Amino acid sequence: MNTLTPKKYTDMYYSSCCLSSIATQYAIWLILILPTTSGLGHANSSVTSFECNVEKCSSAPREHIQYILKDTVFRNGVTEKLRNVVQIPSEMVDPTPNPVPDPRVQPEHHFWDPFRKLHQQLATDFPRVFSRLNVEIINEFSLLMTWEGSDRNLKPLMFSSHMDVVPVNPETVGEWQHDPYSGDLTWDDELGDIIWGRGAFDDKHRMIAHLQALEYILTFEPDFVPKRSIILAIGCDEESGGVYGASFIAALLLSRYGENGLYAVIDEGFTGIKEIEGVLAAMPGISEKGRMNFWCNLTVKGGHSSVPPKDSAINLVSTFVTEFEREQLLPIFSQINPAARLYQCIAENSVTLSNNLKRYFASAFNDSEANNHLLEHIISNNDLRTKYLFRSVKGVTTIHGGLKSNSLADFVAWSFSIRLAMEDTVDRTVKLVQQMLCTFARTHGIGLNIQGKQVLARTEKGILQVRYSAKNAAPISPNNAVWKMFAGTIKGLYEDCIFPIRLNGKHNLLVLPSVMTGGTDSVHYEKLTRNIYRYQPGFYTGRVVDNIHGPNEFIDVNTLIETVAFVYAYIHSVQD
Ligand SMILES: [Zn+2]
CATH class of the missing domain: 3.40.630.10 (Zn peptidases)
Structure with missing residues (x-):
């Protein structure tokens, strides 16, 4: 089972992880935005076996x-x-108070x-x-x-x-x-x-x-x-x-x-039932995207705002945030992603899509040119929720720093999150993010500590301390009799009982695998x-x-x- 326990890396990896120039910091993002389909946790999985049209099941009275x-x-x-x-x-809060309270700490426990x-x-x-x-x-x-x-x-x-x-x-x-x-x-x-x-x-x-x-x-x-x-x-x-x-x-x-x-x-x-390219589809998630959260604390020398040091904490963090947010990660359409099968089935059943696009979807897994064309189509014609089914996404989520307007911040805490594309893995992404953090620290002459391990020794300028949690994508549920019964029940319920009420008539419903974001x-x-x-x-x-x-x-x-x-x-x- 996937775990939230942080991965361990060898000291050898740490000693070789830091690249030396600022130019390479940007090169790392170029690597990170390139998706991969090799060496993956789901390398043996393929979602192409899922039928576009399951058999209807209507056994309920x-x-x-x-x-x-x-x-x-x-x-x-x-x-x-x-x-x-x-x-x-x-309401639930972070961190959650233990339901079994320590009476010395939480005697009231009204939460x-x-x-x-x-x-x-x-x-x-x-x-x-x-x-x-x-x-x-x-x-x-x-x-x-x-x-x-x-x-x-x-x-x-x-x-x-x-x-x-x-x-x-x-x-x-x-x-x-x-x-x-x-x-x-x-x-x-x-x-x-x-x-x-x-x-x-x-x-x-x-x-x-x-x-x-x-x-x-x-x-x-x-x-x-x-x-x-x-x-x-x-x-x-x-x-x-x-x-x-x-x-x-x-x-x-x-x-x-x-x-x-x-x-x-x-x-x-x-998502409930949605009309896509003229096709009605229900889209249960048979997996969940992987996710990673990073928490960073940067401590540097502060000072009076009348004689600001060259690199204040806020200055440094702003360069990080700018770089981090600069590039969107590239989309990918592969047979590892259930949502790719979903769109293949939509294309197969659509009467509004052009024949060219239908061909691109049909040959997408074997023809890179067709793959590029259909990704362009998906990315330019859909909402964010749909686009993010096909790419890793990242964002800086919190930032706190500084105490007073006439003092330069000597401490900034910030966090960022990455939701992984189905094709990507925690291991690969952690390595890339570590390289990025290493290069950032080295470029600015500060120390670096990741998950309690020293990567670069603290310098007189300061130190960046980072911890993270990580979870790979959930295992993909297989195409089997259980899926067919589940999907067939949704199909039977909507086609026989709900569409006649909600849509005033008979309609076909595809029940297709997707991914929970x-x-x-x-x-x-x-x-x-x-x-x-x-x-x-x-x-x-x-x-x-x-x-x-x-x-x-x-x-x-x-x-x-x-x-x-x-x-x-x-x-x-x-x-x-
Ligand atoms: Zn919920």
Whole structure:
């Protein structure tokens, strides 16, 4: 399994890592922006086996799905349940306070009060789930619910969600059109009913949908007993990496079911159904991009602002930031990236794409000229979210320095982040970033320390200290019977039940593999199954997705209801 534990490098590597001139500092970026497809973690993976058109699966009782989708009383009930939990500000912070407090340090421990309230609210709103299923509290605040299946030979299916939310930024609270924890319900001409509030989308609507699907079955299908166990895992700190939540749940599940002991895990995704080049596509993530975060502390001599030293800390850091931000990393379209297969299938089924472009997509993996043409097409015709499926992205994320306007800063702390293209690896990128930092330090005559190891000795001018965390891309879920059942269920649900309501007629849906660009709790569940799908039901709307983690987060009730319908349908599919 991939790990967040920092990599170790030999002293030999350190001694040879520093290039000597400023010119080479820029050359390093030229190397870093060049993608590679050789020597990669996924070198043996190819996503070309994924079919463009999976077979439809429609085994869930149609009348129940119609009820879930259409009944107004049901719809209003679910809406209220989501509003109830949005009104509880279960904010997560970095670093997360330990749920099991040290009474000497945190005697009051009020931080977790909203989570206690949230548990009570869920128990009130889902009485059958809480009384009939095995509900366990994991490490104080995460929840694990198990509906035991009748056939112990079948591996359990698990839905993962999280109850915590990112904090509302006090600086931008005035930009919210509705109080962030109002759970206000309003009407939108494009989307219908919408619910406002932090967490309405990320991720409380999924938590509610999972619980509601089970509550529905327990209420309206009292004779139903799953053959395959159904598990709900609700983490308490996904927004801080799942250290106290999902990691504890994963450890318990591993001891209970063993490696590869689960049938599949369904976790958060970004995109609902989207029309691309005239084709309707659902795009579950079968992997997550790798990610790296670097934290840098630069300490140099300060001084009075009337006699500034030549290289103040802010001066030095600004040269670093300018260089770091100068180049975009190059895009790449290869058979290692599930999103490449997605676009190949879109091209194959599109009636709006030119024949030339269709040919380019079809031969992209063998013909470099065709590959260049189609990348140009993807990059110039899509939003950022799509473009970033095909490249590593980097950015300076924080910067702090200086205390007073008449003193030169002697200390600047800054951080930067790199999200890796599917073709890139932590090892390769760490080496390149280390070279860059080395050259920066040497050029400015300062020492360098990386992950507690001395690379260049501290000088009288100062020192740069760097630490980082790194995680390779998640393993790619295979094309197998589990995928086909999952994708076929989405296809059946939308083509047979939802498109006739939402789009007034029959339409074809492609369910295609993609990549999750953000992180999820499922990173902790990689040992439990190879079949991890990051999927968001509903129709993609930029207005909704763009507000996640920012002011004015909201969700449309249609997406909430379709998520309930999907969970209901999928639970029934996997019983066959
Ligand atoms: Zn989330």
